[in-house]
Amino acid sequence: MNFLVIKCGGSVIEKLPDSFYENIVDIQKSGKWLPVIVHGGGPLISSLLDKLNIETTFHNGLRVTTQEVLDVVEFVLNGSANKKIVRHLFKAGGKALGMSGADGNLLKAAPIEGNGDLGLVGKVVDVDTELIIQLIEQGYIPVISPISLDEQGQNYNINADTAASAIAQALKANLCFISDIPGIWIEEDGKKTVLNKITQREVAEMVADKKIVGGMVPKVEAAIDSLLEDVPEVVILNGFDDKSLLDYANNGKAGTKIILDEEVTHV
Ligand SMILES: Nc1ncnc2c1ncn2[C@@H]1O[C@H](COP(=O)(O)OP(=O)(O)O)[C@@H](O)[C@H]1O
Numbered sequence: 270m271n272f273l274v275i276k277c278g279g280s281v282i283e284k285l286p287d288s289f290y291e292n293i294v295d296i297q298k299s300g301k302w303l304p305v306i307v308h309g310g311g312p313l314i315s316s317l318l319d320k321l322n323i324e325t326t327f328h329n330g331l332r333v334t335t336q337e338v339l340d341v342v343e344f345v346l347n348g349s350a351n352k353k354i355v356r357h358l359f360k361a362g363g364k365a366l367g368m369s370g371a372d373g374n375l376l377k378a379a380p381i382e383g384n385g386d387l388g389l390v391g392k393v394v395d396v397d398t399e400l401i402i403q404l405i406e407q408g409y410i411p412v413i414s415p416i417s418l419d420e421q422g423q424n425y426n427i428n429a430d431t432a433a434s435a436i437a438q439a440l441k442a443n444l445c446f447i448s449d450i451p452g453i454w455i456e457e458d459g460k461k462t463v464l465n466k467i468t469q470r471e472v473a474e475m476v477a478d479k480k481i482v483g484g485m486v487p488k489v490e491a492a493i494d495s496l497l498e499d500v501p502e503v504v505i506l507n508g509f510d511d512k513s514l515l516d517y518a519n520n521g522k523a524g525t526k527i528i529l530d531e532e533v534t535h536v
């Protein structure tokens with residue numbers, strides 16, 4: 270089965286055109302790919318925290334998460350962000366089922382190592398692929414928020430790129446990150462050039478040189494982790510170009526393709 274994990278960034282959820290969701294439904298109906306959506310909601314969370322006068326900070330692109338912050342994260346991700354996508358897919362003629370990693374114990378979480386400063390930030394340690402496959406077989410497009418529980422029932426804030434990577438690894442799915450940029454860029458003399466591919470080594474150099482920063486850091490780390498665990502392909506696509514997802518699904522055309530160093534000789 271050709272699974273396609275489509276990670277919708279919070280940077281674009283509010284702005285994706287109807288055609289984006291129609292394309293997902295078309296991709297599913299074509300049978301070429303079985304779509305699974307994983308979503309974030311970073312800017313929506315920050316804006317609600319701001320309205321509630323709760324201070325929020327990030328460390329290497331990850332939100333420092335107290336229990337008070339987590340309540341808001343969960344409210345936004347499992348609520349408005351998840352249901353917005355379900356609603357759009359319904360309007361596009363699809364059958365979407367929204368759930369968090371906690372529902373049906375879909376994702377099992379654990380705190381990330383050395384996370385003292387980050388608080389309740391977790392990682393995914395297990396994915397119930399059977400549940401995802403059963404939903405797909407019943408014609409659903411799963412829409413997954415990354416909030417998940419550990420063995421004790423403690424909830425965790427999990428970066429959506431990291432969760433999407435874990436799900437892609439478990440399904441051996443191709444992974445598309447839909448974000449608010451046309452791909453990874455390099456900036457020289459004030460001019461930005463989008464890279465059509467980037468290697469693991471180049472990613473590491475750009476992160477070390479602070480040429481990849483903020484939310485792009487967990488994204489590229491998730492991309493490399495995925496490829497190292499036999500995910501066939503990871504790409505970054507532009508959420509504002511309504512053809513980018515369809516172009517990728519049909520022709521493999523991507524904004525930026527991330528590749529392992531050993532693949533360089535084969536490209
Ligand atoms: N080298 C880079 N190329 C492209 N975008 C970058 C780069 N470094 C940092 N970014 C930032 O990463 C952001 C995307 O990550 P993020 O805000 O987490 O988006 P999302 O909500 O889609 O996951 C872009 O808006 C951009 O500002």
Ligand SMILES: CC(=O)N[C@@H](CCC(=O)OP(=O)(O)O)C(=O)O
Pocket residue numbers: 277278279280308309310311312314330331332342390391426427428429430484
């Ligand atoms: C730990 C951590 O940083 N969690 C993220 C979860 C949402 C997310 O990842 O949203 P984007 O995809 O829009 O970045 C957060 O609290 O913002």
